[in-house]
Amino acid sequence: MTNTNPAVGWFMLSEADRNAANRYLSKLASDGTRDELGFAPIHFAFADRFFPGTSVQHAQLRYVFFVAWAYQELLASAAGGVFSREGLIEIERRYSMRLMNTVSELQNSGISGWIKYQAGERPVVRASTIYWTALRSWRMVSPVVGITGVPTEAQLQSIWPRLLTRDDGDGGKVRTATLFEDLPAPPFGWVNKAGKLDFALRSSEADYIRRKWRAAGEGGTQPLLSRLTEAGVTAASLWSADVRSVATPEERRDLLLAERAGSVACIARAAYAALVEARRNQDCDTDDRTHAEALPPLRLEHRDAVLALDVGELRSATRIDSELADFIEAVIDWVRADKPLEAIMRKLETRERDLKGGRAYLLNHKRRADWRKGVATPLDYRWPVVRNMIECVRSVG
Secondary structure, three states: OOOOOOOOOOOOOOHHHHHHHHHHHOOOOOOOOOOOOOOHHHHHHHHHHHOOOOOOOOOOOOHHHHHHHHHHHHHHHHOOOOOOHHHHHHHHHHHHHHHHHHOOOOOOOOOOOHHHHHOOOOOOOOHHHHHHHHHHHOOOOOOOOOOOOOOOHHHHHHOHHHHEEEEOOOOOEEEEOOOOOOOOOOOOOOOOOOOOOOOOOOHHHHHHHHHHHHOOOHHHOOOHHHHHHHHOOOOOOOOOHHHHHHOOHHHHHHHHHHHHHHHHHHHHHHHHHHHHHHHHHHHHOOOOOHHHHHHHHHHHHHHHHHHHOOHHHHHHHHOOOHHHHHHHHHHHHHHHHOOOOHHHHHHHHHHHHHHHHHHOOOOOHHHHOOOOOOOOOOOOOOHHHHHHHHHHHHOOO
């Protein structure tokens, strides 16, 4: 039987909401640091290779189940019609309020959108959007008819009417597509509006995550994420001997490249921050020295790693563009020559201007007035988030 309902719906957001969503989503795959100098492609390449499906915004691993259970609930009640965005929003609001009523402190609780919910408003970016990458990359979402590969959230919503079919040769029996194969059952009382709901993984959920991680690598291979979990490695540093001992020879090579590239990013960001700080001091007649004082020891700490980086090898491993590669070469030359900050100033200005245009802090004194930034650190490739995920899975007896 042919369904004539439209398969695609359009949802309008205000310009403010769209801008907020863009700002928020721009951080989902970054290292959590404003990326004025454009190092994100390096971060993405290595982080996605080592830890597929992860994001710096993945504060609580059990959210992948909340999102899956929400879609299962919606499918059971609303299959065959146009996707109900309002229905999904209500389910997310319901379980979010239950989480908020369970925790003792909302700040740093990992509850997505709690500030908006507390104010009686809707989050601009929903939890399902934040965590859908994990559901896809870990192959929690099953392939569906009409979509090549595992669907994105937008693709799934667009073909929603086709998830319910009627068999002409079986007495008109209605069949609903299976979105999540072998997914652990939701907790008792999942559809209730009140009651305790927490982030602690249950044994069946932890086992499920382990199984999914084993095949989450490229071509269904076991990624470093899975092997670190099986070995129980949660070292403070991604560059530790414990991590390297679990890695394959190819991964050890990539880890070394990633470490050296992370040091280049640290030095470049430290120099950039010192320049912005100096110009902000001129703008505001202040004498902040945080970044100026941090730069010399950072240059000393990371000098050897920076000078050891093979940019050609990095390009081959990450497919970064020539502009970023040239900028990295300039930073390496500056470190090698041990020149003063002013010697790299023009390169930093040009790089930020090319990426940010009129919004560049080095060129826009109005934006500098509100500029605040912590001392530069190397790229971490989501390791702090991944460590927490591994500990979360390993903590289940």
